[in-house]
Amino acid sequence: MRIPVVQNFNCNSYTKTNANNSIHRSNLLTNSMLPKFGLNYKNDLKNGDVISFTGVQPKLGAIVKVAPLEDRLASIFQVTNIGDLVVAGPSLKEVQKSLRDSVDVFSDVIKKMFFVKDSSLDGTMAFLRNGNYENEFVNVNKFNIELNSSLGNYIMKPKDTFYLENGDTLSLGQTKLKFKKEPDVDLSLVRDKFAQVFDFSDIVQPAIEKENKKSFKLLLKNDKTSQRTLSFKDVGGQDNVISELKKGILYPIKYPEAYENHILNKGFILSGPPGTGKTLIAEALANESDAYYKKLNGLELESKWVGESEDNLRNLFKEAIDNQPSVIFFDEFDAIARKRGGHDVYGDKFVNQFLTLMSDIEKNGDSVYVIAATNKLDALDSAITRSGRFGKHIEVPAPDLSGVKQILDIHTARKPLADDVDKEKLANKLFDLKSTGADIAHIVNSAHGQAFERLGVYEKMENGTFTKADAEGIKISQEDFERAMADFSKKLNVRRPIGYKN
Numbered sequence: 001m002r003i004p005v006v007q008n009f010n011c012n013s014y015t016k017t018n019a020n021n022s023i024h025r026s027n028l029l030t031n032s033m034l035p036k037f038g039l040n041y042k043n044d045l046k047n048g049d050v051i052s053f054t055g056v057q058p059k060l061g062a063i064v065k066v067a068p069l070e071d072r073l074a075s076i077f078q079v080t081n082i083g084d085l086v087v088a089g090p091s092l093k094e095v096q097k098s099l100r101d102s103v104d105v106f107s108d109v110i111k112k113m114f115f116v117k118d119s120s121l122d123g124t125m126a127f128l129r130n131g132n133y134e135n136e137f138v139n140v141n142k143f144n145i146e147l148n149s150s151l152g153n154y155i156m157k158p159k160d161t162f163y164l165e166n167g168d169t170l171s172l173g174q175t176k177l178k179f180k181k182e183p184d185v186d187l188s189l190v191r192d193k194f195a196q197v198f199d200f201s202d203i204v205q206p207a208i209e210k211e212n213k214k215s216f217k218l219l220l221k222n223d224k225t226s227q228r229t230l231s232f233k234d235v236g237g238q239d240n241v242i243s244e245l246k247k248g249i250l251y252p253i254k255y256p257e258a259y260e261n262h263i264l265n266k267g268f269i270l271s272g273p274p275g276t277g278k279t280l281i282a283e284a285l286a287n288e289s290d291a292y293y294k295k296l297n298g299l300e301l302e303s304k305w306v307g308e309s310e311d312n313l314r315n316l317f318k319e320a321i322d323n324q325p326s327v328i329f330f331d332e333f334d335a336i337a338r339k340r341g342g343h344d345v346y347g348d349k350f351v352n353q354f355l356t357l358m359s360d361i362e363k364n365g366d367s368v369y370v371i372a373a374t375n376k377l378d379a380l381d382s383a384i385t386r387s388g389r390f391g392k393h394i395e396v397p398a399p400d401l402s403g404v405k406q407i408l409d410i411h412t413a414r415k416p417l418a419d420d421v422d423k424e425k426l427a428n429k430l431f432d433l434k435s436t437g438a439d440i441a442h443i444v445n446s447a448h449g450q451a452f453e454r455l456g457v458y459e460k461m462e463n464g465t466f467t468k469a470d471a472e473g474i475k476i477s478q479e480d481f482e483r484a485m486a487d488f489s490k491k492l493n494v495r496r497p498i499g500y501k502n
Contacts, residue, residue, distance in 0.1 A: 067183075067185065067187055067190075067194070069088060069116070069118050069120075069121075069175075069177060070177050070178050070179070070180055070183075071180070071183035071184055071185060071187060072116055072183070072187065072194050072195070073086060073088060073116060073125075073127070073177075073180075074180035074181060074182055074183040075183045075186075075187040075188065075191055076114045076116070076191065076195055077127070077129075077135060077180075077181060077182075078181075078182065078183075078188075079191075080112075080114070080129040081111075081112070081129060082108075082111075082129055082130070082131055082133060083108055083109055083110060083111035083112070083129065083204075084110075084111060084112045084113070084114070084128075084129045085110045085112070085113045085114070085126060085127070085128050085129075086113075086114045086116070086126070086127040086128075086129075087099070087113065087114070087115055087116070087124060087125065087126045087127070088115075088116040088117075088118050088121060088124070088125040089115075089117070089118070089121055089123065089124040089125065090117070090118065090119050090120075090121050090122075091117065092115055092117070092196070094124065095115060095124050098123070098124040098126075098140040098141060099124070099126070099140055101140070101142070102138070102140040102158070102159055104159075105138060105140070105159040105161065106128070106138070108128065108130055108131060109204050109207075109208060110128075110200060110204070111199075111200055111201050111204050111205075112197065112198065112199050112200060112201065113197070113198040113200070114195050114196070114197055114198075115195065115196040115197075115198070116194055116195050116196075117194075117196075120175060121172060121173075121175055122172060122173035122174065122175065123141040123143070123145075123172050123173065124140050124141055125137075125170065125172060125177065126138045126139075126140045127164070128161075134163050134164075135163070135164045135179070135181070136161050136162070136163055136164070137156070137161065137162050137163075137164050137170065137179075138159075138160075138161050139156045139157065139158055139159060139160050139161070140158075140159070141158060141172075142158050143158065144156060144157055144158070145170060145171065145172055146170070146171040147162055147168060147169070147170055147171075148168065148169040148170075148171070149164075149165065149167075149168040149169075150165065150167065150168075164179045165179070166179065166180060166181050167179070210323075210324075213323060214290070217292070229287050230280070230283050230284050230287055231284050231287055231288055232281075232284050232285075232288055233410075234280070234284060234410055235277055235280050235281055235284055235410075235437075236277075236399070236403055236405075236406030236407035236408075236409070236410045236437065237277070237399030237400070237402070237403020237404065237406050237407050237437060238276070238277055238281060238396060238399070238403070238437075241270070241281060241394050241395075241396050242281065242284075244392070244394050245268065245281065245285050245371075245394070248264070248265055248268060248369075248392055249268070249285060249289065249327070249369045249371075250285060250288055250289050252264055252367075253289040253291055253325045253367060253369075254289060256367070265390075265391045265392045266358060266361050266362050266366075266368065266369055266370060266389075267358055267369075267370045267371075267372065267384075267389050267390030267391065267392070268369065268370070268371045268372070268390065268392045268393075268394060269333070269371075269372050269373075269374065269377065269380070269385065269390045269392070269393045269394065270282075270371060270372070270373045270374075270394050270396050271373075271374055271375070271377040271393065271394070271395055271396065272375070272395055272396035272397055272398075273375060273397075273398060273436065274375060274436070274438070275436035275437060275438030275439055276396045276397065276398055276399070276436050276437060276438075277396065277436075277437040277438075278331070278373040278396050279295070279329065279331060279373065280437070281396070282295070282327065282329040282371045282373070283295070283329070285327060285371075286327045286329075289325065289327070290325075291324075291325040291326055291327045291369075292320065292323035292324065292325065292326040292327070293326070293327050293329070294316065294319070294320060294326070294327075294328050294329070295328075295329045295331070296316070296328070296329070296330055296331070297330075297331050297332055297335075309336075309350050310349060310350055310353040313350065313353055313354060313357065314353070314357065316328065317357045317360075317361070317368070320368045321361070321366050321368055324366055324367040324368050325367035325368070325369075326367070326368045326369070327369050327370075327371060328368070328369070328370045328371070329370075329371045329372075329373070330370070330371070330372045330373065331373050332373070332374065333372035333373060333374040333380070334374045334375070334376045334379040334380060336350060336351075336354070337351060337354065337372070337380050337381055337384050338351070338379055338380070338381065351381055351383075351384065354384070355383055355384065355389060358370065358384075358389045358390075359389070362389075370390070372390060373396075377393070398434060398436050399431075399435075399436070399437065400431075401427065401428070401431045404427050404430050404431045404435065404440065405423075405424075405427045407437050407440045407441075408423060408426060408427050408430065408440055408444070409423070411440055411441050411444040411445075412444055415444060415448060415476055416474055416475050416476060417475065417476050418475040418476060418477040418478070420477055420478045421476065421477065421478050421481065422478060425478075426478075426481055426485075429485055430443065430485070433485065433488065433489060435488075439488065442488070443481070443484045443485055443488050444481075444484075446484035446487065446488070447476050447480040447481045447483070447484040448474075448476055448480070449484075450476075450479075450480035450481075450483045450484055451474055451475065451476045451477065451480045452474065454477075454479075454480065455470075455473070455474060457470055457471075457474065
């Protein structure tokens with residue numbers, strides 16, 4: 001059983017002295033207010049009597065009713081902090097609508113809101129304690145409000161703001177409100193009777209920390225002025241793959257409000273031969289979405305110490321959750337997500353831990369997405385590949401002729417090409433060689449090196465005679481590309497085909 005707390009109405013004793021019949025009173029209630037509250041203390045006083053109000057609860061409702069709105073607001077201003085909003089209006093519903101319609105005018109995050117209901121108001125009065133610890137009036141109404149101050153009279157249009165000083169008067173319809181930093185009467189004991197408090201700190205603070213982490217991450221990103229950020233434009237020949245990842249990851253990160261009723265896949269498997277751009281696509285996705293990005297090779301999570309792999313995995317997911325939205329990319333995923341069979345006890349424990357963590361981010365709705373790349377899809381454990389864990393499987397094939405042309409354009413865009421270069425002819429040869437994106441990048445760079453060799457640039461570097469003019473004169477010719485492709489073709493021939501016998 002809960003015993004009601006006895007409120008202690010702390011007043012200094014009221015004493016009527018024989019000398020001058022004066023009454024000493026506390027600051028809580030002024031002498032002029034006593035008759036208004038229906039407390040006929042004067043009539044009950046006798047010579048020499050000492051009246052104590054300790055333990056006595058007066059008619060608090062009566063105090064609230066007679067206290068003017070400006071005093072009630074001033075009482076709240078005494079306890080507001082930076083980011084707090086004080087609003088007054090005829091109803092909470094009308095105030096909410098006014099604030100929602102004017103949300104773009106608030107440059108500060110609202111941490112706490114105090115609402116004072118006053119049926120005499122024809123609109124909403126909103127006061128913000130801004131970052132300079134000043135009281136700022138915000139006109140959240142759809143009509144003008146007149147402000148009278150010592151500096152002059154102003155018409156505040158909808159969404160206008162103004163710093164208030166003691167004595168400024170606001171005219172809202174028939175209501176004139178005088179701004180006060182402190183009330184004429186101490187209303188601290190009855191503040192909860194006329195004001196509702198909505199504390200958003202638990203929601204706002206994590207959001208602030210999240211945005212600050214993003215800003216701090218940009219410090220290093222912006223410092224790399226010479227490093228170009230990878231984007232989907234830098235990935236050629238994989239339009240279908242990019243489209244699937246946009247729909248499954250990029251759009252949910254950028255437009256979460258559109259996916260409130262969707263069950264989203266948190267795991268994506270990219271399967272295909274080496275060099276087709278799986279890693280490139282994942283990194284471009286992270287940059288396009290501005291997500292926290294972590295790339296690991298499957299073997300990097302394995303450890304010779306029993307149980308350490310699971311700890312590494314837990315720490316990895318915790319880091320991603322703390323920095324969400326996040327994209328985790330596992331290369332050579334089959335190294336850590338092999339089929340469980342009981343022979344590798346520690347490997348099975350690792351897979352079980354992975355499944356648990358994937359289920360957690362799905363259940364909690366975390367904005368964490370895991371992309372896994374593998375050349376051996378059949379080697380993965382079936383519990384990992386099923387819907388809910390890695391429910392989306394996307395093939396990343398070797399590029400077709402159109403894709404080869406796109407990739408060649410991307411890798412030669414910033415290369416100095418000679419006039420005799422026939423990119424159409426090069427693309428056809430590269431396609432005939434079954435070149436992947438990684439192969440094409442290698443051949444283009446190798447051709448650049450051939451140009452260095454042909455023009456004697458390496459020799460000049462060796463002799464110390466190389467100058468900036470030599471660099472400006474370098475052009476990659478068709479012959480350089482032909483030699484680079486010939487070297488690449490020789491390496492291909494070294495690879496023995498399946499079934500080859502001496």
